[in-house]
Amino acid sequence: MSDLVVAVLGKYNYWLYIILMMIGIYAMIAKKNLIKKLVGMNIFQTSIILFYVSIGCKKGGTIPILEHSPGHHMVEPAHYINPLPHVLMLTAIVVSVSTFGVALALALKIYRKHKTLEEDEILMQLRPE
Amino acid sequence: MNHHYPVLIVTLPLLFAFVVSGTAWVKKSLCFPLTVAGMGLSAWFSICLLGQVATTGPVEYRLGGWAMPWGIGYRVDTLNGMVIAVVTVLAFINLIATRKTVVQETPDKTGAFYSLYLLFVVGLTGILVTGDLFNLYVLLEVASLTSYALIGMGNGRAPMSALNYLFLGTLGGCFYLLGVGYLYIMTGSLNMADVATLLPPLFKSSAIVMAFIFCMAGVSIKMAFFPLHMWLPNAYGNAPTAAGSLIAPLMTKVMVYVLIRLMLTIFSVDFVFVILKMGPPMVWMSSLAIAAGAVFALAQKNLKRMLCYIIVSEIGYMMGGAWLGNNAGMTGAVLHIFNDAIMTLCLFLCAGSIYYRTQGLEMERLKGLFRKMPVTMACFVAGALSIIGVPPTCGFFSKWYLISGGLAAGQYAFVAALIFSSLVNAILFFRVIEISYYGDFETHNAHGSSGAAVMESPASMLVPLIIVSTGLVVVGLYTGGIVNHLIHPIVLKAGFSG
Amino acid sequence: MKAIGLIIVVLVGALLLYSTEDFPSWGDPASPASVHVAAHHLKKAIPETSVPNVVTAVLADYRGYDTMFETSVIFCAGLGCFVLLRLFKKRDDDSYYRHVATGITLHIKKDKIPDASSEFERIDTLWTPYDLIVKNVCRILAPFVQLFALYVIAHGHHSPGGGFQGGVILGASVILIAISHDMRTALGRISEKTVHILMAVGVLIYSGIGALCILMGRNFLDYAALSRILFTDKIEARSLGIFGVEVGVGITVMAVMISIYNNLSSEGRQDEGL
Structure with a gap:
């Protein structure tokens, strides 16, 4: 039992991201309101960003901004946290913001036409066509 | 100049996309010529690149001058060289053919439309040439985001279908990103070749298995593999004509390429077929996809929606071929990417040409069209024969490889599904052809479009259409060359047992 | 649907949890991700x-x-919102005007809209209060916000920051004007056409620098090629090249933020909104 506790505590970052991700997916599947679905999608994307950022963490590391003194070029990587996941997540954040913008535009266009954002009501309106 | 081809194919349309979007606010009439120039250069360079790759072997390109695992690199072999050539050339043809429909359907936003058009092609070509897992994700999102916008531009149900596509597409993209994250956490690298060398000692790890499953799940959603196909018919069916005939033939095929690339280059054949033994269940799923796509297509009353369900079934062909796990199956899958892109474009262009005149694609509107639009309908017949798989057309040859692969692997259900779907396709298309040949046009004019106005489409639509439909036969006749020079070098190197 | 969702979620979650057993523990400096690239x-x-x-x-x-x-993704988003929402038809409802001298609000029928004059000021249909303090504070604050944004862009080499962050702050300064005054004031400062051209110019700067590197005889985006026209050594040229692309990123991000805000808040009419 204590092994399990150690395993969970040593990797609780992964547990947290998985829980967040499941909340997001559940909202995307179960909610009927389009905006709620969008929020679920955002939670889902954010959980992946957290996952990546937690990969980059190092115990005892500081932010990856180095001393810029001439002649001092020996850098010990273990002292700085990993910059690569941060770079990747900058890109992923931008992608998720862009997707969210386009999704809101689509939702607004749907609202303009159907005067509602509830998915079942929209489908009711579309059915007779 | 020669060694810059891979990057020029991607960045020239990109540069032109920005110029087009800026020019739209200054002088609208320049947008179309600029788009043609950007697309044409990209298509020309991709043909040059294919020639170069076929004669001198794989090409690598270091972006920013950084060596491979540290920076982003491009790597082009005959597999992606071939798919790039077909993607850029078809996008170019579609651009020319749909000029009139763009003016008809989105008159005040043509500049933005063409800019998105180019960016979509940039996304696809970028996915194809890249040798970096994360770069693939970014370009996947470029392609997806532009396709959501292009589809959402349509009328009626289009925004709702685009939003559904966006939800599922984002889910797919994020699953792929998660898979890449798992690969990164276990190997510390993002370069495809580097990851492939670091992976074999980790094959037993559950994290790598999950990475594989998530990458596959993500790509399957994006390509609309059967149980995950719900978004496709609505999205492609309701898109504006030009966007539909651009996205429908190309997007799904590129995703099949990504799947094959992941299987062959990154996770190796050993891992996928020997360690995981994922082959047989996936072939069963594919057979189901083929059958289901065919049955759903039978139920459709709208020509374009029928074509969309045929795409779902064609995805099953390629997935099944790739998962058969032998040389013939994989050859068939790759060849079918090539052929299916051409024949789907042919059919969608025909549908676009009909829609341009009739403003509707319900079956009863097609009555008597053979007399009104003989050239369009002749091309439609060519495309239909190719989908069914009648010999001189290219569709026959890829189906032949797929069937022989299925027989070699002992997957009789897959072979049966292929034959079943060919029969259903025959029924589907002969129904359409019968309606349009024997139906009487004048008596069915209650839809508002006056009979006299319906006539053959303008030459700017017909010439590309004729080129594509002759291409079907020409590619069919050169199948032997394509298979021996372009596909076999890749497939035989992958190390299948059969 | 809810039950199906719950089942899917629990299954996927269990699979994911199972796969964490092979992961390195959190913050391990010797994990593969930290030691390789x-x-x-x-x-x-x-x-x-x-x-x-x-x-x-x-x-x-x-x-x-x-x-x-x-x-480019940001650019696509800006263009996507424009394409999806922008309506070029003028709104044909009634309008609301304020008499500047007395502050009285007038409701004017659509066919009797007055010509532009200094006595009347158009206000939004969904009435927004006329607040002297908020308007002036925001107007005075905007240049400082922009200055800070430029600092964030320029100082990205030495501190957290860069084109994306700075661009968003720049865009926010214009959006602040639009919120505190109204959309027509903001559009008067930076028109839709300017925004769209800036959107394209920013990314063109980025990809243009890349293409320039090819013309100077090296690979795409290899800033070392620029050392000849920047009169510096190759390493310094890389640093300057990075600064050049950050500026491009900043311009595009700013323009896209403004464009998305304008289109979303006015439902694509770009005359009145939030």
């Missing part, structure tokens, strides 16, 4: 690019090609 970047960032902020060095140089497409 990233360690190389940390060691080589200053000798190869002379940028002390390693995130900036990796973002704009080692993986600068990703960042170019990241900017």
Whole structure:
């Protein structure tokens, strides 16, 4: 039992991201309101960003901004946290913001036409066509 | 100049996309010529690149001058060289053919439309040439985001279908990103070749298995593999004509390429077929996809929606071929990417040409069209024969490889599904052809479009259409060359047992 | 649907949890992710690019090609919102005007709208209060916000920051004007046409620098090629090249933020909104 506790505590970052991700997916599947679905999608994307950022963490590391003194070029990587996941997540954040913008535009266009954002009501309106 | 081809194919349309979007606010009439120039250069360079790759072997390109695992690199072999050539050339043809429909359907936003058009092609070509897992994700999102916008531009149900596509597409993209994250956490690298060398000692790890499953799940959603196909018919069916005939033939095929690339280059054949033994269940799923796509297509009353369900079934062909796990199956899958892109474009262009005149694609509107639009309908017949798989057309040859692969692997259900779907396709298309040949046009004019106005489409639509439909036969006749020079070098190197 | 969702979620979650057993534990400096590629970047960032902020060095140089497409994604989003929402029809409802001298609000029928004059000021249909303090504070604050944004863009080499962050702050300064005054004031400062051209110009700067590197005889985005026209050594040229692309990113991000705000808040009419 204590092994399990150690395993969970040593990797609780992964547990947290998985829980967040499941909340997001559940909202995307179960909610009927389009905006709620969008929020679920955002939670889902954010959980992946957290996952990546937690990969980059190092115990005892500081932010990856180095001393810029001439002649001092020996850098010990273990002292700085990993910059690569941060770079990747900058890109992923931008992608998720862009997707969210386009999704809101689509939702607004749907609202303009159907005067509602509830998915079942929209489908009711579309059915007779 | 020669060694810059891979990057020029991607960045020239990109540069032109920005110029087009800026020019739209200054002088609208320049947008179309600029788009043609950007697309044409990209298509020309991709043909040059294919020639170069076929004669001198794989090409690598270091972006920013950084060596491979540290920076982003491009790597082009005959597999992606071939798919790039077909993607850029078809996008170019579609651009020319749909000029009139763009003016008809989105008159005040043509500049933005063409800019998105180019960016979509940039996304696809970028996915194809890249040798970096994360770069693939970014370009996947470029392609997806532009396709959501292009589809959402349509009328009626289009925004709702685009939003559904966006939800599922984002889910797919994020699953792929998660898979890449798992690969990164276990190997510390993002370069495809580097990851492939670091992976074999980790094959037993559950994290790598999950990475594989998530990458596959993500790509399957994006390509609309059967149980995950719900978004496709609505999205492609309701898109504006030009966007539909651009996205429908190309997007799904590129995703099949990504799947094959992941299987062959990154996770190796050993891992996928020997360690995981994922082959047989996936072939069963594919057979189901083929059958289901065919049955759903039978139920459709709208020509374009029928074509969309045929795409779902064609995805099953390629997935099944790739998962058969032998040389013939994989050859068939790759060849079918090539052929299916051409024949789907042919059919969608025909549908676009009909829609341009009739403003509707319900079956009863097609009555008597053979007399009104003989050239369009002749091309439609060519495309239909190719989908069914009648010999001189290219569709026959890829189906032949797929069937022989299925027989070699002992997957009789897959072979049966292929034959079943060919029969259903025959029924589907002969129904359409019968309606349009024997139906009487004048008596069915209650839809508002006056009979006299319906006539053959303008030459700017017909010439590309004729080129594509002759291409079907020409590619069919050169199948032997394509298979021996372009596909076999890749497939035989992958190390299948059969 | 809810039950199905719950089942899917629990299954996927269990699978994911199962797969964490092979992961390195949190914060382990010896994990594969920390020792392979990233360690190389940390060691080589200053000798190869002379940028002390390693995130900036990796973002704009080692993986600068990703960042170019990241900017293109932003551009696509701006264009996508425009294409989906923009309506070129004028709104044909009644309008509301305020008599400037007395502050009285007038409701004017659509066919009797007065010509532009200094006595009347158009206000939004969904009435927004006329607040002297809020308007003036925001107007005075905007230039300082913009100055800070320029600092964030320019100082990305040495501190957290860069084109994306600075661009968003720049865009926010214009959006602040639009919120505190109204959309027509903001559009008067920076028109829709300008926004769209700036959107394209920003990404063109980025990809243009990349293409310039090809013309100067090296690979795409290899800033070292620029040393000949910048009159510096190759390493310093990389640092300057990074700055050039950050400026491009900043311009595009600013323009896209403004464009998305304008289109979303006015439902594509770009006359009145939030």
